[in-house]
Amino acid sequence: MELVTISDVRAAAERIRGTAVRTHALAQPWAPGLWLKLESLQPVGSFKVRGAYNMIASLDYEQRARGVIAYSSGNHAQAVAYSARRFGVPAVIVVPDVAPRVKVEATRSYGAELVEVPIGEHEAKAHKLAAKRGLTLIPPYDHPAIIAGQGTIGLEIAEDLPDVEAVLVPVSGGGLASGVGVALKALCPGARLIGVEPALAADTTEGLRLGRRVDWPVHERARTMADGLRAQPTDLTFAHLRKVVDEMITVTEQEIRNAVRTLARDARFIAEPSGAVTTAAYLSHRDAVRAEKTVAVVSGGNIDPDMLTRLLK
Amino acid sequence: MELVTISDVRAAAERIRGTAVRTHALAQPWAPGLWLKLESLQPVGSFKVRGAYNMIASLDYEQRARGVIAYSSGNHAQAVAYSARRFGVPAVIVVPDVAPRVKVEATRSYGAELVEVPIGEHEAKAHKLAAKRGLTLIPPYDHPAIIAGQGTIGLEIAEDLPDVEAVLVPVSGGGLASGVGVALKALCPGARLIGVEPALAADTTEGLRLGRRVDWPVHERARTMADGLRAQPTDLTFAHLRKVVDEMITVTEQEIRNAVRTLARDARFIAEPSGAVTTAAYLSHRDAVRAEKTVAVVSGGNIDPDMLTRLLK
Secondary structure, three states: OOOOOHHHHHHHHHHHEOOEOOOOEEEOOOOOOEEEEEHHHOOOOEOHHHHHHHHHHHOOHHHHHHOEEEEOOOHHHHHHHHHHHHHOOOEEEEEEOOOOHHHHHHHHHOOOEEEEEOOOOHHHHHHHHHHHHOOEEOOOOOOHHHHHHHHHHHHHHHHHOOOOOEEEEEOOOOHHHHHHHHHHHHHOOOOEEEEEEEHHHOHHHHHHHHOOOOOOOHHHHOOOOOHHHOOOOOHHHHHHHHHHOOEEEEEOHHHHHHHHHHHHHHHOEOOOHHHHHHHHHHHHOHHHHOOOOEEEEEOEOOOOHHHHHHHHO | OOOOOHHHHHHHHHHHEOOEOOOOEEEOOOOOOEEEEEHHHOOOOEOHHHHHHHHHHHOOHHHHHHOEEEEOOOHHHHHHHHHHHHHOOOEEEEEEOOOOHHHHHHHHHOOOEEEEEOOOOHHHHHHHHHHHHOOEEOOOOOOHHHHHHHHHHHHHHHHHOOOOOEEEEEOOOOHHHHHHHHHHHHHOOOOEEEEEEEHHHOHHHHHHHHOOOOOOOHHHHOOOOOHHHOOOOOHHHHHHHHHHOOEEEEEOHHHHHHHHHHHHHHHOEOOOHHHHHHHHHHHHOHHHHOOOOEEEEEOEOOOOHHHHHHHHO
């Protein structure tokens, strides 16, 4: 299997310039030794715009003009809708009917056509619609262009903090961790890449220990409040993860809640639970992080307002 | 009276590099035409670190080694404490006993010596202590080095968005608006500088209309929830404001509340009420802003957690 290379990541960085924000690793005086990379500052509120825009930009003109389609309950949907609008091409998003309203409405606001289907059917429906209408499917993580796009985060970390010792990234489908890992291993070979999962959706932690993908039932993974971290790696992303992830840390729901609250109070920005897991790992598992200079990737900030109010109490 | 020049601002930019974060004007897809400059991302959660650090860095070695003192109930106190610690010199902060606890505790956490006195006495007490202990007073706005430091925000705006048409800045003691104005008029002469005040503390709006400083009773200014905007210009800052401010907009308390909530929900970061007034002006007074490209300076994010929870409801 061919893996993504640092050249792919560099090419992605050129493509996304001007669309994705070049975020900066920000030192946190309340936690000396911790730098935060705030992907919540992206125009769609998450890192997903990097991969989605990179893939759409990589399509040939005719493919792109026919339009794109994605299945996603959340941040990827917004990223595809936003990126398609930047190119002025149609986007169809298939969402499960249980998707968080705040994310569905945001997706609609970027001008995408929304198709709601029962949960469990959205992936199949997207493939069917893609074939029927000649749309290109933009997958959430299972594609080299997506991995390369997310990898631009690693490129920026290496520029900002070349002597970083540990980088914390959330792991779900594995696109983000794969891409960041490719960049980091090429540019900062001394740094450890630490993947973070909720303990309630820790399939990758188990899979990497066993050396093979494992499948956790969807109802088990659905228990975590980190709704962006309920997916599992594919063959492609798992192959990357085996090569680039040095360690995994799992965090409890309480640790995630505490991290959301701490980020709001001490760092003055809003992280969604999936984005806060890396801060949770840093604050609650310092022994496992073992580093003088740590970057935590805060992957997104799209949180339901009611949940935010509850978490801040 | 000698006013601050663009050269002073450029020199300040060199001094503060590596201490103050170089923030970026971020486009907001939920409000096309609006870019936000998030000073809440500064290490102390507000722009105040720019001026305070610039002034401390401008002192000669012996002055600095003796230590610094400031009187402030809020963000300036944190900025002086933080900046002094960067130089390893002592800082004394005189705070009124009614100061927001979250700001007082943050100041203490940066290693400053705190002296609490009844409100109304803190300025006099600071002067007395400065004389007695040989400390240099770092004023919150009434000094060219402070104005030049805050002006680095204008320098960065001009770099990020050279064709900006309107820049919104909060006005209180006037250091921020003066500095940003100096940079903007030098580098983007076509852009309008719009000062924003709470209607409940609109002394500068009245003063600029009359062409002279006016004095609002402190109990009147204390009515606004924007606790960082209760100060008034001095002769020095008012002279700058007369020259660089094109217009003023006043906002209601309800408009401020709505802006804090909108920033949390749509832009995913936390602004304190004083920092949210510029967004409030943009959202609620679009006719007065009249621009295709507007930068709103969000001056800080240090808000009491209880107030934040209340505002998000």
